[in-house]
Structures are given as C-alpha cells and as structure tokens.
Amino acid sequence: MSATIERIYAAGTAAESWREALSAVYSLVGATGGGIIRTDSAGSRAIMASMLEPGAVTEYADHYAPLDHVVAEVEAGPIGVPLSGADLIWPHTDTEFYADWVRRNDIGDGIFVRVDRSTTFVCAHERRDDPFATRERIAAVALLSPHLRRAIGIGARTVGLGELDPSLPSALDAVDRAVLVLRADADVEFANPAAHTLVGKADGLRVDPSGRLVAAPRAYGEFRTASTRPPPRTASDAARVW
Incomplete structure (x- = not known):
C-alpha cells in the first residue's frame, strides 16, 4: 500500500507518471482499468488520466461525456465514499452510453469514488456474476481516496500559485x-x-x-x-x- 501511495504523489508532481500510479492502484485492488475524470466549471467532462486506449478517450470527449450517467451520479454523492458499479451501471444497460462505450471498453463493473468536487476516480472491471465491489476493495479505494485528492490538488496548483498548497506538506510527509x-x-x-x-x-x-x-x-x-x-x-x- 505504501508503494502505491508513493506513486500517487509522484504523479501529482509529474503528470506523465499517472499511468504508472493508476497501474499500481489497479494491481492493488484487482481492477482491469479505469481512470480519472474531471468536470470543469462549465460542466464539461474529460478523462484526465486512464489506462484506456487513446481512441476511447477521444470518443468519450467528443460524444459520450454528456451521456455519462455514472459519473453524474457519483458527482451528486458525497466525497470519499466508494460506490459500486453494480449499483451505478447494471440498472442502465439499455442506454446508448452503456451499449456503445461502456461495454466496448469492458467497464461493466467497478468501484467509483468522488475524490473532490470535480473529480471522479474509476477502478473498472469487466462484468461478472458477482459484483466487483467487495468489502476489501471498497476499503482499499476509500483509503486511497484522500491521497488521490491531495495528489490531484498538487498537480493543479503546482502551475500558477505563488504559495505552497496548504495540503502539500502533510501529503509529502507520507512519501518515503x-x-x-x-x-x-x-x-x-x-x-x-x-x-x-x-x-x-x-x-x-x-x-x-x-x-x-x-x-x-x-x-x-x-x-x-x-x-x-x-x-x-x-x-x-x-x-x-x-
């Protein structure tokens, strides 16, 4: 767990390291993919980092982001509380978003957590008979959520702020x-x-x-x-x- 947290903070100070950080998280919880989705002040969504193919990221930005009812539901919920893909995805398999984007990218299940006001973290997995969101996996994602929030905040504030982010010292104290x-x-x-x-x-x-x-x-x-x-x-x- 400590090595995964270290990779998360490394990505906060070097955006090119997010794929490595995501890979570490997904290995820890047994996910097959996922990413980080951010919504700007105008309500536009974009995939900030992911393990998806570039074409899938482009398709999401060009067409499917406004249809993403999963992230919309996560954003309406509390920060730091992981939600099950079985609850968010399975009841809506008749939608265009599910049929044409979710299913094609093997995101039939997973764990979703709102890490701050505008950011959703996704641990994706293909759909199976048993829900992916076991108690142990939910606990692990909940534990990682505040570290993801701080790391994303560090990345957003590194450019353009004259003073250190107040959360930075406590975040970097956890780095080995x-x-x-x-x-x-x-x-x-x-x-x-x-x-x-x-x-x-x-x-x-x-x-x-x-x-x-x-x-x-x-x-x-x-x-x-x-x-x-x-x-x-x-x-x-x-x-x-x-």
Whole structure:
C-alpha cells in the first residue's frame, strides 16, 4: 500500500507518471482499468488520466461525456465514499452510453469514488456474476481516496500559485523519498522527513545555519545547475525549485 501511495504523489508532481500510479492502484485492488475524470466549471467532462486506449478517450470527449450517467451520479454523492458499479451501471444497460462505450471498453463493473468536487476516480472491471465491489476493495479505494485528492490538488496548483498548497506538506510527509522545495536562492521552503534524514548526513548536501541548502565544493556547480533547470513555466514557478 505504501508503494502505491508513493506513486500517487509522484504523479501529482509529474503528470506523465499517472499511468504508472493508476497501474499500481489497479494491481492493488484487482481492477482491469479505469481512470480519472474531471468536470470543469462549465460542466464539461474529460478523462484526465486512464489506462484506456487513446481512441476511447477521444470518443468519450467528443460524444459520450454528456451521456455519462455514472459519473453524474457519483458527482451528486458525497466525497470519499466508494460506490459500486453494480449499483451505478447494471440498472442502465439499455442506454446508448452503456451499449456503445461502456461495454466496448469492458467497464461493466467497478468501484467509483468522488475524490473532490470535480473529480471522479474509476477502478473498472469487466462484468461478472458477482459484483466487483467487495468489502476489501471498497476499503482499499476509500483509503486511497484522500491521497488521490491531495495528489490531484498538487498537480493543479503546482502551475500558477505563488504559495505552497496548504495540503502539500502533510501529503509529502507520507512519501518515503526525500522531497525538498527550494527558493531560487537555495533557501529551503519545505523538506519532508526523508529529506531531513538525507541532508542530516551532511555527506553531499546540507542545510546551513541560515536555512540554505548547500553542497560540498566539488558538487556545488552541479547542484546550482540542477536547481535552476528547467526554465520556469510561470512567474510563480520562477521563485521555486522542486
């Protein structure tokens, strides 16, 4: 479970890692696929990340998103409460959405959870006689839901915010790997417990008395180069190095 949570937070800071994170979640609960669906302020839905074929994602965006009664029902419910595909999908097998998109993509069952006001997480599975949403699977998805919410929030806020998301420190504290957030002058804005342990060894990097991250002389040039690459995407990013 801890390795799966770590992959979720890694995806929050690097969108290209979401497929790896989703794969870890689905392996954990025995799902065959699924994804993350977001609804914008205008009510338009889009698949933010998934294990689906690109064609299925495009078809959803072009035609089937407004017909998605499953996500509509999830969005009308409480945040963080997993719902069974047997309850959401099976009563509506006579719809166009089910016949032409759900069934063709083997999403006849699953577990669906609203992770925040505009985001639904889907653990999909083909339909079988017994519902996919066992007590153990529901418990696992419920446990992962707040981590998904924080990771998605981190991704949404990384671009364009001048201050750290208030949920970021507690989220990154759960990550086993060292994470530091630096200002452009190498002042340490945040360090999770793993980072404190790493720099506490003072065998390459250390935090000096003024709160700046410094390197041994032979590594200093490499450190300064790495800490200023890539170029900032926004004005707020210019003041921070991840």
